[in-house]
Amino acid sequence: MDKLLDAVAKNFAGEEFMRQTIMNKTPFFGNDDDYADSIGVRVYDDLVDIIEGKPNVKGGEYHLNMLSTTCHIYFGKVLGATPNGRLAGKSISDGTSPSHGADTNGPSAVVKSLGKLDQIKSGGTLLNQRFLPSLLKKDHDIRKLGQLIRSYFALGGHHIQFNIVDTATLLAAQECPDDYKDLLVRMAGYSDYFNDMNDDLQQEIIERTENDAF
Numbered sequence: 276m277d278k279l280l281d282a283v284a285k286n287f288a289g290e291e292f293m294r295q296t297i298m299n300k301t302p303f304f305g306n307d308d309d310y311a312d313s314i315g316v317r318v319y320d321d322l323v324d325i326i327e328g329k330p331n332v333k334g335g336e337y338h339l340n341m342l343s344t345t346c347h348i349y350f351g352k353v354l355g356a357t358p359n360g361r362l363a364g365k366s367i368s369d370g371t372s373p374s375h376g377a378d379t380n381g382p383s384a385v386v387k388s389l390g391k392l393d394q395i396k397s398g399g400t401l402l403n404q405r406f407l408p409s410l411l412k413k414d415h416d417i418r419k420l421g422q423l424i425r426s427y428f429a430l431g432g433h434h435i436q437f438n439i440v441d442t443a444t445l446l447a448a449q450e451c452p453d454d455y456k457d458l459l460v461r462m463a464g465y466s467d468y469f470n471d472m473n474d475d476l477q478q479e480i481i482e483r484t485e486n487d488a489f
Contacts (some may be wrong), residue, residue: 279358286363287355298360298376305373307384312391323396341400342461348475353466366479369463370401375482382406382423382486390430401463402427405438405483419489436461438480445469445481 282290302311319341326339343350351366359374361367368374371389378385382404394400411417420437427435438461448455448469458469459478469477 279387283356283358287360299357300333301378303373303379305378305385305388306380307387315388319392320396324340329384338398339396340398343369343401345476345479346479348479352475358446366475366482369403369479372401372403373484376484378484381488383426383489386427386430386432386435387421389427389432392431394431394433397433400433402432402435403438403461403463403483404435405440405480405485407441407487408439409441409483410487410489411439418445423489438483442485449469449477451472470471 281338282293287294302308304311304315323339326337329337331337347369348366348422351361352364353408354367357367359377361374366375367378368377371392372396373385373388384400385404389400389402392400406420411420424435438460439462445457445460448458452470456468456470459466460469460472462476462480467476469480472480
């Protein structure tokens with residue numbers, strides 16, 4: 276633990292082997308791993324206990340919403356490195372979505388992990404996923420997507436949304452924006468033209484896990 280805390284304090288400088296080991300050998304929330312997911316559930320329940328029903332300055336009560344919209348980008352910019360291998364200044368996870376690149380077992384595993392949270396306790400949650408366009412070319416692929424959405428709701432999920440765009444297209448849009456004036460992406464509870472987004476928002480979309488299978 277002392278070595279990890281030291282590495283985090285210095286933004287993993289000289290500790291890239293440790294950082295890669297953390298990111299590639301550690302169980303992460305979002306993969307239907309009961310051990311990792313149990314920690315996510317504990318954090319979520321602790322947030323509910325701390326926030327829910329507490330009086331606010333306007334005479335009402337606070338309620339927990341797991342809807343970061345774009346705040347997670349700003350929070351990441353002012354936050355130092357974290358023990359999951361994330362470097363200082365990088366975006367943190369959005370809403371209830373797994374950390375960028377942490378979900379390696381596909382979208383079905385993600386929704387199963389999220390189904391372990393009692394989302395009824397919150398005022399709302401948000402799960403973002405990104406798929407390759409090639410994954411949704413045929414009618415039976417569309418049906419699979421519908422089954423994924425229905426499964427998530429059956430597991431108690433509240434809100435799931437998608438970007439159907441590959442990384443190559445997003446990078447090309449950054450390089451030649453005039454060729455991609457009509458490129459729309461889903462940021463959070465809203466869509467926007469990719470070219471109208473600032474660099475930080477564009478990068479956050481690019482860093483979302485690119486799924487090539489259900």
